[in-house]
Amino acid sequence: MKFLLRWLEEYIALELPLADVLDRLTMAGTETESVETQGVVSPHLVVGQVLSFVQHPNADRLRLCQVLDGTGQRQIVCGAKNFKEGDKVPLALPGAELPGGLKIKESKLRGELSQGMLCSAKELNLTGDSEGLLILPEDAPLGMVFHEYQPVNSVFTVEITPNRPDLLSYIGMAREMAAIGVGKLKKRAFPRFEELASHSLPRSAWTVDRMSDGCRLYGAVTISGIKVGPSPDWLRAKVEAMGARSINNVVDVTNYVLWETGQPLHAFDAQKLTAPAILVRQAKPGEKIVALDGKEHELKQVDLVIADLSGAVAIAGVMGGLATSVSDTTTEILLESAWFEPTRVRHTSRRLGLMSDSSYRYERRVDPQGVLTARDRAIELILKVAGGSVSSQPIVVGELPESPAPVWLRHERVEKVLGTSVSPDQVNIWLAALGLELLADGKADGRSGQTRWRIPTFRADLAREIDLIEEVARLHGLAAVPACLTLGVSPESVPDRVEIRTRQLRKNLASRGWDECVTDVLVEKQVTGGLPSVELLNPLNEQYTHMRPSLKGGLLGVVARNISRGVKQLMLFELGRVYTPAAPGQDSSAQPAVVETTGFAGEPIRLGLLLAGEAAEAAWWQASRGADLFDLKGVTDFLETQAGIPLTARLEAGPVAPSVLKEFGIKTAVFYAEYQLDAWLLADEVVPTFRPLPAYPAVRRDIAVVTDLAMTHDEVKRVILASQIPALEQVLLFDIFTDAKGEKIAADKKSLAYGLTYRANDRTLTEKEVNAWHEQVKGRLQKALNCTFRE
Numbered sequence: 054m055k056f057l058l059r060w061l062e063e064y065i066a067l068e069l070p071l072a073d074v075l076d077r078l079t080m081a082g083t084e085t086e087s088v089e090t091q092g093v094v095s096p097h098l099v100v101g102q103v104l105s106f107v108q109h110p111n112a113d114r115l116r117l118c119q120v121l122d123g124t125g126q127r128q129i130v131c132g133a134k135n136f137k138e139g140d141k142v143p144l145a146l147p148g149a150e151l152p153g154g155l156k157i158k159e160s161k162l163r164g165e166l167s168q169g170m171l172c173s174a175k176e177l178n179l180t181g182d183s184e185g186l187l188i189l190p191e192d193a194p195l196g197m198v199f200h201e202y203q204p205v206n207s208v209f210t211v212e213i214t215p216n217r218p219d220l221l222s223y224i225g226m227a228r229e230m231a232a233i234g235v236g237k238l239k240k241r242a243f244p245r246f247e248e249l250a251s252h253s254l255p256r257s258a259w260t261v262d263r264m265s266d267g268c269r270l271y272g273a274v275t276i277s278g279i280k281v282g283p284s285p286d287w288l289r290a291k292v293e294a295m296g297a298r299s300i301n302n303v304v305d306v307t308n309y310v311l312w313e314t315g316q317p318l319h320a321f322d323a324q325k326l327t328a329p330a331i332l333v334r335q336a337k338p339g340e341k342i343v344a345l346d347g348k349e350h351e352l353k354q355v356d357l358v359i360a361d362l363s364g365a366v367a368i369a370g371v372m373g374g375l376a377t378s379v380s381d382t383t384t385e386i387l388l389e390s391a392w393f394e395p396t397r398v399r400h401t402s403r404r405l406g407l408m409s410d411s412s413y414r415y416e417r418r419v420d421p422q423g424v425l426t427a428r429d430r431a432i433e434l435i436l437k438v439a440g441g442s443v444s445s446q447p448i449v450v451g452e453l454p455e456s457p458a459p460v461w462l463r464h465e466r467v468e469k470v471l472g473t474s475v476s477p478d479q480v481n482i483w484l485a486a487l488g489l490e491l492l493a494d495g496k497a498d499g500r501s502g503q504t505r506w507r508i509p510t511f512r513a514d515l516a517r518e519i520d521l522i523e524e525v526a527r528l529h530g531l532a533a534v535p536a537c538l539t540l541g542v543s544p545e546s547v548p549d550r551v552e553i554r555t556r557q558l559r560k561n562l563a564s565r566g567w568d569e570c571v572t573d574v575l576v577e578k579q580v581t582g583g584l585p586s587v588e589l590l591n592p593l594n595e596q597y598t599h600m601r602p603s604l605k606g607g608l609l610g611v612v613a614r615n616i617s618r619g620v621k622q623l624m625l626f627e628l629g630r631v632y633t634p635a636a637p638g639q640d641s642s643a644q645p646a647v648v649e650t651t652g653f654a655g656e657p658i659r660l661g662l663l664l665a666g667e668a669a670e671a672a673w674w675q676a677s678r679g680a681d682l683f684d685l686k687g688v689t690d691f692l693e694t695q696a697g698i699p700l701t702a703r704l705e706a707g708p709v710a711p712s713v714l715k716e717f718g719i720k721t722a723v724f725y726a727e728y729q730l731d732a733w734l735l736a737d738e739v740v741p742t743f744r745p746l747p748a749y750p751a752v753r754r755d756i757a758v759v760t761d762l763a764m765t766h767d768e769v770k771r772v773i774l775a776s777q778i779p780a781l782e783q784v785l786l787f788d789i790f791t792d793a794k795g796e797k798i799a800a801d802k803k804s805l806a807y808g809l810t811y812r813a814n815d816r817t818l819t820e821k822e823v824n825a826w827h828e829q830v831k832g833r834l835q836k837a838l839n840c841t842f843r844e
Contacts (some may be wrong), residue, residue: 054221057091057294058207063228067236071207074235081233081527082218084212091294092205093151093177099123099837100193100202101144101171103136111163111211113587118171123196130167135185141193143172144187152178180293190286210292218417219511219751220580222315231280232486234529243430247269250432250443257445259387264334267357267397269367270332270421270451272428275323277385279303279441284734302438303379303386306431308410315391316419317411319367323385325377327361331387331449333356333369340365344372344407356401357393369399371407385444388435390428392421392453397726406591420511421453457490457508460522463500473534477504483528485522488512551734554629558660561696562626565688567662570627575599579716580606584802586657587632588775600632605660605725609709612665613717622663630656657729658705662688682708685724692728697739702728707815749780751812752825757843759798762791769805772837778826780818783810804843 058071067074074086102121109115109130118129122144138141146169149157155176159168174180174187177199180294211220219225231238261271275475284292284305292299292308298675299305307318336352342365343349350368352358355665357369367373370393399416402408432443464477481491481504488509490591495503508515514522526534558570562624575589575597584602592598601607604627612623635653663679671677690708692698706726714723758769766786774783792798811823834840 054213054216054226055208055210055295056223056226057291058209058279059204060291060294061223061227063239064223064241065230065236065238067230073210074230075211077233077235078211078230079170080532081229081300082214083217083705084209086212088158088207089204089395091179091208092200094200094202095135095145095149096170096198097149098144098177098199099146100141100189100197100199102141102195102197103138106131106136108612109165110165111165115163117165117522120169120171121195122581123148123170123331125188126167127168128221129169129171130162130165131171133173133185133187136171136188140186141195142188143189143199145172147532151176174293176684179290186287193260204595205608214457215417216413216514218315218419221414222267222311223313223616225511228488232483232763237294238735240255241388243426244433246425246429246432249429249436254443254446257448258329259331259445259448259587260329261331261333261448261450264332264448267335267394268333268391268451270392270424270449270453272390272447272449273427274428274432275385275444276388276432276435276441277444279386279435279439281298281379281383281386281439283383285438288434299382301379301765303383303435306434306438307388310431311410311414312422314413314427314430316423317370317414318427318431319373319389319411320379321366321377321387321389322379322383322384323387324773326366326387327363328510329611330362331470332360332362333391334360336365340369343375344368345375345378346372346407347375350405350407353404355397356404357397359389366399368405368407369393371402371405371412372409381644382396382403384441386435388431390424390431392419392451396583401686404590418513421456422510423697424453425449431685432704436689445501453510456510457509457513457516459505460518461495461500461523462506464504464505467522467525469536470519471526471529472537473529475525475529477502480504480631483525486528487524489515489548495734532795547735550738555730556735561691562662562688565691567626567688570608570625571629572601572611572627572830573597573606574601574607574630574632576601580610582606582713585634587634599813602631604631604659605663606631608663608725609717609719609723611664611712611799612723613719616666616719616721622667622670625663629659631659632656636823644699657731660692660698660728660730662726665719665721680724681722682724685726689726698728698730698733702730702733704729747812747814747815749815749817752818752823753808753810754823755828756807756809756831756834757788757790758807758840759802759808759836759843760838761842762801764803764805764838764840766805769807769834772834773807773830775811776826776830778811778829780811780813780826781809781830782812783808785810798843808842811825 063657069077071088074734075088099122104119104121104126106116106118109117114132116131120127120129120133145151145157145325151172157170159166161167167279171186173185176226177187178416179187186490213220220229225237248529257275257673259273259275261273263271274839278600281301281303283301284302288302288305288309289299291303295312297308303320311317335354336356340352341349342352342358350724352365352368354538358365359367365374366377371564393415398412402416404413409616415746436442456821464480467480468474484506488511490507492503492507493505495501495505500526515524517623531671563569577596578599580607581599581602587600589600591597608627611625615623664685667677668680668684669675669678685706689703693700704727705766707724709723714720770784785808786805787808790798790804790806793800798804809827811818811826831842
């Protein structure tokens with residue numbers, strides 16, 4: 054959020070230079086993103102006054118102005134049209150240097166002498182956009198140096214974390230700065246409603262029906278007899294300095310109060326509403342509304358709206374409707390101040406792609422106790438800048454959310470976590486500065502050394518003892534905690550195991566000539582390959598609409614780009630997460646907590662391997678050879694035997710379908726394998742056992758199994774191993790034979806030749822027992838597969 058230093062100083066008296074304040078703020082957890090200066094410091098920039106002006110004789114769009122500078126009269130050529138005789142304006146005299154390096158000097162413009170320049174707010178770096186000259190108040194001292202009349206203003210932008218919505222306001226930031234010890238809060242009390250309105254107000258003609266639990270509290274009040282128009286200079290200057298466009302005095306007040314207190318407000322033109330009911334309800338299916346952004350938005354039943362009897366007039370917590378907005382003809386407004394459920398606002402805002410200052414705060418949770426305080430502050434300012442009066446009693450429907458539960462704090466625990474000694478009195482001072490209230494010191498409850506604290510409603514993030522300890526650590530300063538070396542060896546944790554295994558896997562593949570890729574998590578729909586995928590509600594563009602359900606699409610895109618640039622050999626792998634939608638009825642919140650390391654349903658960790666192009670380049674000793682399935686099998690065998698990844702983790706392995714290659718414009722053969730690694734990464738370490746060298750010789754018997762063409766090696770091997778012969782040491786497939794002509798074996802058959810190795814650890818095997826085992830294997834194969842044998 055952006056903060057203006059002069060505005061901030063209305064709430065806190067800073068005791069340190071701004072640079073030191075921002076450094077302390079950063080060390081306390083709120084990082085400064087940028088600092089800039091608004092305004093110009095120059096002795097040649099003064100307050101001038103337009104005495105008279107005439108049309109430039111040689112230019113239709115220019116005027117010759119006679120301007121007083123406090124010491125005399127000078128002629129200025131000016132192109133602005135928004136001034137009149139007697140107006141006071143910033144005057145840059147010859148010698149002044151304005152932002153952007155513009156140096157002012159006497160010169161002729163279209164043949165007429167110009168002895169300076171009349172300035173706009175943009176030219177003085179007071180706002181990002183402006184039309185015409187900056188018109189100053191009538192009481193601006195003529196001839197006064199401008200930066201003495203209007204001192205330069207420092208503007209800083211800070212990054213506020215989602216758990217600190219209390220800092221999204223000037224009052225909240227001033228409170229934080231006072232807590233970290235860089236200044237003292239100024240006592241400011243906003244008038245209450247009873248001080249702003251008559252004690253004999255009639256009951257409001259409006260009724261509010263809160264038909265959804267997405268709104269805990271809804272407040273509304275009518276103000277009549279107002280005059281909508283341009284905002285006064287002080288209000289317009291602050292609105293524009295915050296980077297917003299000044300609209301009118303009423304709307305500017307609602308924005309001002311939002312920045313000041315952190316509570317969003319909305320003003321309806323009461324005469325444009327269909328009386329007498331305001332409905333806080335869920336949207337009807339297909340209901341549409343034109344919001345203040347000028348666009349029509351189609352709503353869903355999950356969206357929360359503010360409606361009258363004719364239909365939706367605002368998207369609750371996000372943006373008001375254009376049809377009921379305040380305009381120059383408005384004389385009566387209905388001022389809304391409410392507390393909406395953060396998740397409801399966030400869901401609607403993201404789905405519609407409609408972000409606003411209001412939704413930004415509501416979705417992070419506004420202070421419930423600030424709802425009516427902000428309403429009263431807005432009433433005070435509207436009456437001040439637009440006139441009118443409160444015309445009826447306020448409406449308040451619903452109840453505020455429950456206040457945070459009190460938290461016990463053990464001083465012993467504070468020192469143990471911080472690793473240093475901290476005075477209990479100092480801890481109490483720090484927590485009180487943050488707005489916490491000490492309820493008990495624990496002695497009466499037999500809790501010596503403990504204190505019980507009431508948590509303010511604007512700090513809902515403080516729910517546990519460790520949260521309070523973290524606040525103490527922030528205010529104490531982590532730099533002040535003495536460094537110490539922890540001795541001993543910590544046991545291996547799940548994150549350690551995952552990191553070690555993934556690092557070793559990357560190293561092993563790289564050492565075998567594979568190149569690692571990192572592709573985009575967000576992909577186009579066609580890249581998903583028709584797999585179930587997670588679609589983004591608010592995609593950045595048409596290229597990034599889904600989250601990848603597989604690593605294949607990203608790697609194929611890399612292959613297409615590289616082949617088009619002449620790369621002939623590609624051995625690529627990627628290790629990363631994919632994203633699949635939860636099954637129907639699955640609660641996505643009931644997932645393992647350590648998602649960064651353990652993965653969870655919907656975000657498994659995958660390994661993708663892709664081969665394309667040449668497997669071997671041409672050289673004097675060999676011809677070039679294209680990659681084939683056996684090259685892919687070489688790496689899958691390595692992963693499943695030496696690396697220890699189980700066969701069950703393999704999701705696919707083989708050639709990529711020609712139809713898929715065509716979508717990517719790839720004309721060469723591509724081979725791909727993918728593994729799901731979560732179970733392997735989390736599995737306990739298998740301790741290797743020592744196997745001594747064989748003391749007795751092995752005996753090998755060969756067998757050629759003639760079976761159907763569709764039969765796989767895995768099926769045959771599984772039957773052989775099922776024989777459960779303890780001396781069977783190895784099953785090796787060494788030949789595959791087919792005969793298309795059917796001369797040696799039937800054309801619809803194939804021969805799989807295996808070498809079976811037998812060995813005993815305690816003796817030399819005899820011919821008789823080996824032959825018996827071999828016959829046992831043949832019998833089992835014949836019975837299970839209905840096969841024959843080639844002798």
